[in-house]
Amino acid sequence: MAENNEIKVKSLQKALEILNLFTEKPVLGVTEVSEYLGIYKSTVHNILSTLKAMEYLEQDEETGKYRLGIQVFNLSKALGDTYSITKIAGPYMQELSNHTGERCYLAVPYRQEVLYLDAMYPADSIELMRSILGERAQMHCTGLGKAMLANMGEREISDYLEHHELEAFTENSITDKEKFKEELVRTKQRGYAIDDMEHEFGIKCIAMPVFDRTKNVYAAISISGLAQHFTDENIAEWAILLKKYIRKIESRL
Incomplete structure (x- = not known):
């Protein structure tokens, strides 16, 4: 994990680091994220569930794995509009x-x-x-x-x-x-x-x-x-x- 003195909310840092993983691999499961970042599975599950509820991630019903959701697209569009x-x-x-x-x-x-x-x-x-x-x-x-x-x-x-x-x-x-x-x-x-x-x-x-x-x-x-x-x-x-x-x-x- 990157160390930065300006990072004040560590839980938010973890959530964003998890979200950033999807730029490298489009589909990820709880275990994969846990192994990539060295974060407990229970923590990963809670963060992924929250991102899913906020529509930043979608979950495949069959595999249980996650991919980027519609809110990420909306953010990208907003970036372009700036x-x-x-x-x-x-x-x-x-x-x-x-x-x-x-x-x-x-x-x-x-x-x-x-x-x-x-x-x-x-x-x-x-x-x-x-x-x-x-x-x-x-x-x-x-x-x-x-x-x-x-x-x-x-x-x-x-x-x-x-x-x-x-x-x-x-x-x-x-x-x-x-x-x-x-x-x-x-x-x-x-x-x-x-x-x-x-x-x-x-x-x-x-x-x-x-x-x-x-x-x-x-x-x-x-x-x-x-x-x-x-x-x-x-x-x-x-x-x-x-x-x-x-x-x-x-x-x-």
Whole structure:
């Protein structure tokens, strides 16, 4: 368990630690939670029962195991609503997705990670659409992360590199810190970031930062899809289009 002098209510800490476990494993039973956290089964049972009564968890009648409930979704939606950019950017992202035929993602920097807020799919897409709100990814291997980091200050970039090992997700991931610095320079000069199958093999994207009225990085938007769709011609065309829509969004922030 994490020790923090600001934690005053230990029982609440236990409840939230239990709830956090469901971000790592979607279905859990009393025994599993007890073993993971080293908490008595009776305590775990009481906490799970309370979270179930408050609709933060649901219980499978056959197995007796628990999964996240509707109130967690409501909290996630409320989180998204606190970022006014989601409402502003949504219609523009949908237009961009329809025009390019690719998915569009919106994210903000959060604790030196990429925090996804929204995703738009082409109107004629047959893909199964899913909520991406609250998902996180590392900055160094995503277009969104590189777009945001490249436009931050030198101190923020140095701090990121000091505290992060550049993990390899594919053979294209940049894991050398000097090479990554060079990539950030190229990204800023070019005006957009490219994820060249660095996070997921077969998927490419281009991304640009969204600046607030003080010219600080506020968010980023990407166009993402199958690598074969990202020809030099398409990338050049989509970068112009992405910049056009981002300027519209920035004017309303």
